[in-house]
Amino acid sequence: MAINYLNPLFEVVRNPDRCIKCRVCERQCANEVHHYDPDLDRMVADETSCVDCQRCVTLCPTRALKIRPNENQFRENGNWSQQIMDEVYKQAGSGGVLLSAMGNPREYPVYWDKILLNASQVTNPPIDPLREPMETKTFLGKKDQSIHYDENGKAVYEKNPYLELDVPIMFSAMSFGSISKNAHETLARAAQELGTYYNTGEGGLHKDFYKYGANTICQVASGRFGVFKEYLDTGAAIEIKMGQGAKPGIGGHLPGMKINEEISKTRMIPKGTDAISPAPHHDIYSIEDLRQLVLSLKEATNWEKPVIVKIAAVHNVAAIASGIARSGADIIAIDGYRGGTGAAPTRIRDNVGIPIELALASVDQRLRDEGIRNNISVVVGGSVRCSADVVKAVALGADAVYIATAALLAMGCHLCRSCNTGKCNWGIATQRADLVKRLNPDIAYKRLVNLVHAWDHEIKEMMGGMGINSIESLRGNRLMLRGIGLTQKELDILGIMHAGE
């Protein structure tokens, strides 16, 4: 047999004084790490396939388990990290393109953490959100630039289609296929209860979820899976997916083995065949072509639905956004390079795209400079981790944010980054019936609602502290932001001053 060069990433540490050999860990681990050895009458582990998902640790009734980074390390090298060496071994063994999951884990700067918020002192007093009304309701869509009057002098309002959000937070696209049906149900129910929206992703919409249509954004991607009249009519908005932060410039590929009965019905393709989304929409090579798709969707839905265009944050994002603002789209969604994914080529995930904070600041500025900011709403995603990130995003110019990884964490995801194996022990990124049923939508959706309510309250508290009682007054209010430890160039791009200035 060929030598396996790979060093297990983790070590399973079992406290023998605590282990009662109940074999829960064995049943819970889809990676088959634990098993009971009857000869030795004890639990043993083969950690080569452990992904540190913490399922066994969490469910062990006597807290006998710990997963630690493997102490056995290759010889330290500042240049050749163990990770890079492992990757070379994997590719030498297989000849394959490296495939990873979830967001870019590398230690690039997180600009959210280098931005500080303001608060009122003495003058312009803070507002107490528990006492005063605070508004976090948000409308997404084109905003009229002028008021027209009829012959009686009454104002007439042009009705542009819009989305109404009770909180400036939506759940971003995750297809049924990349995540389980229970995970989709969780998102749909939470969106309904919160008065916001979730997004089908590019895999179509399961029949059981048509009832959540009023809180659904229906995605149209290059593969056009599951896209037909009824689907377009059911959602509250249509999102054209041009790109995704985790894999800008790359299409999607759901392997045939993951296309089971239910996914086949939803995507409207036969069971067992590959679902390939080409990297580009092959009918879109220009802003004019994009306009054509935007308008054809509007025509097909009687001009009743706002159309979102989603792109990845890339180097010339501001110019692209300017084009999109003129394409007839109502909302632009920008996904930063830390955005999550069910599967992306590692090299793309880790090396392509730019941080959402910088992309957002430059897009907002560009649209303002060109006088077209009100043509379109701006939604950002790609690692919005907490309410402070939301507040900073809004102050940098976002109308609302998209969250996905945080929503999965609320359901129990432990960020083990192995979604691409299809064996998610938390029932999220898997289609295996025995694993899917571990995620109980009744419980999970309440956790998700809790999370967003808590964030909403925190947003109100931070706004109140700044003396602002409406999210509208925070939008693009960069005076509320100061940078810390940033270069002048970074401050210029973000359009903010340094702390102390």
Place this chain on the structure above:
Amino acid sequence: MIIDAKNMQYAELNKMVRDSEEDKFTLDNVLGQRYIGAGLPEGKEILINGTPGNALGAYLNGAKISVHGNAQDATGDTMNDGAIIIHGNSGDTTGYAMRSGEIYVQGNAGYRVGIHMKSYQDLFPTIVIGGKVGDFLGEYQAGGIIVVLGIGVEGCPVGHFCGTGMHGGEMFIRSDVMPKGLPVQVCCTVATQEEKESIRHYVERFVKHFGNNADELLSSNFFKLTPNSASPYKQLYVNNL
């Protein structure tokens, strides 16, 4: 209902069709108006005299459209059902991602015809082109059938890179020479008599729309293109956790 589309904007024209209770429409003097018939359901019928613009019959949902003139790009984009009959030529990405229904083109069609066409259960799309087509015919094809008759065409009636990424469905190309530059995912064979009979239905429908002789057309040599495997990209990746 007869509509004179002269100098009419597309939105106005399409709204008239959409909002009307009537089932049959004749649109005269059509000149470049886009999205005609977008998402239109079964039971509706549109006859177009002139040159419709891009995305004719996009998301078509059962309606029937015939064009006396040429169609432009993205005809039948993401079409779910119905028929588009073009007495003329058709532009690029004709039948993009169509899932069911039929598109018949009397003359030639552009690049990327039938790209990402797919079938599902009893949904089965068909494209029949009378003349020749550009490069990338049936790119990413996942289902359905594409027939190129090459009537009056010298040499092979399809361009380069035919069937790139193809992973389902079939193409039939009437030609004595094999298409050039076929990718490895595609399997190209000379169609047997039996295989040719399997497309008789489509050829006869073509003849019904535009004339010609089905037996004569079917007596020529056809190449049949099918995917080499249902998973052309299976071996491409290695998990990197």
